Amino acid sequence: MNAQPGPRLLLAFWLVTMVPAALAQQITGRVIDADSGQPVVGARVHEQARPALDVVITDAQGQFALPVSAGATNVPVAAALPYSVDAPVNYETEVDLADEGDDIVISLRPIPDQENVDYQPIVGAPPEGCGSCxxxxxxxxxxxxxxxxxVNVRVRDLYSGDGTGDGTGPEADGYVFTELHDAEDTGFCATCHSPNENPADPGGVKFNETSTAAGLEGVTCTSCHQLHVINDDIESIHLLGTSEFRFPLSFRGGNEVTHEHVWGPLDDVGFGQMRAAYAPFFKTSKMCAQCHEYENPETGAPGQDTYSEWLGSPAAAAGVQCQTCHMPEADAPGPIAAIGAAPQRPAEQRHDHSFPGVYSGVLGDPVELEVEIEPTGARVEIVTRVHNRVTGHDWPTGVDVRNAMLVVEVSLNGEALVQVAGDQVPGWANDAEPGVQPGDFGGLAGRGYAHVLEGRINGEGPVVSPVNFIDADALVSHSTIPPGQTDLGRFSFELPPTALPGDELAVRARVVYRRVWREIAVTKGWTEQDFDEPWERVVEDQTITRSLTEGDLDRIFFDRFGS
Structure with a gap:
């Protein structure tokens, strides 16, 4: 009879047979500089388009060991070093195919140091632009x-008076930047509205002189994807301190290919016609701050505070970035390019580039309104609560001309009651026409929500308010509702001594949002025109009623008797 193997022999057999199999379930290799052959330390290595799988980091020798499934073949192995403006060398991302057990070398091509000073950013429109792919x-x-x-006609009306018309109608009335400022002043509008017009001198571009194809596309593909840095100087004007373009000088077969150099949030792009760099800041709210946070460069008056609002918000505390709401994930997996056998990516790597806002899909109702009514003595007391449902920034937010208001009106049997206490809508809710026009809410019971600036136009003449940020010296009031918070209002109206049981009290409370000050809209004739987005929206409109009771009237009697 043959002897049976003992426990030690079985253990040795298991170690000999099982350990090599375990070690084989990986792809090993090195990541090196394609020019020097030196190891690239700290590179991220993982399987392309599989963000749920492991990411390994190269060691001091540029080596890595990437776990893969047993028997895996043609695994797209991606390598990228996070882009840093302070790094001595930065690299394009790369993807190589490998099988389980392979030992490979991934060569990362350095991004050239030399800039293409003659480069003009390409358009997004096909067939020449980004939209082709x-x-x-x-x-x-x-x-x-x-x-x-x-091509925003309302901005053009404010800038040069010729957006909604040819400059001979009401569009040229009221505030026109070019008529009220020195000839050399640009106002810096084009740095955000048409950043690709002249990247070599963005602050020198006049908005009404934008004429190139790339400039007229507004904030187009390369306006974001050829930015290589967003720094901490957030209050500076876009491209004039807070961010920078980069246009590396590269060639393929004698042809200049600077347009292929792009920066973005993916660390696993591998396509021969795209020289991508992995820039982690694309995933952060700081990416949006470059245009959505700035101040007057001379006076420091705040023009827009949306990024600062986010920094102190519940969303920021929870790690929710601007892109979470304004570039939401796709509904399904799919590619991000239509050519080149692009990989199928999960929804979390595919994002909406329509940049939906509060009124275009993210939150149809940005605020909630609650109204309470209580006859108290000889008065009717109204309590309102306007709750900002947006958790990432104030409401309203954005450029300084945006504003909103709560308007409260109380009637008894259809006759308006007189307000005797409580806040009133500020005068900026009115137009400049003589008398009171429909929509002139200033002076009515209510609350105002706005970012109000004061200053002298072109630094001359009397101080006026409200003004655009470029003319502002200081912030007068900041009454927008912080994210997730509630604004409380209290208002008192006098009940007439003729009130009887059964008389009907009616309270109408409206929350109205305006994209610009009413004076601007009326003066420019915008109230009579249709736009893609209306200049004014009624966000909430509630009417509640209550019939007076004997008890209400008893309180009224004793209140008046006691007084």
């Missing part, structure tokens, strides 16, 4: 406000 993203972008930034 990124068809889905381009179609989404066409529906966005970003695509219309350079």
């Amino acid at each position: 990124h068809t889905e993203q381009y179609a989404q972008w066409q529906e966005s406000n970003h695509s219309r930034a350079a």
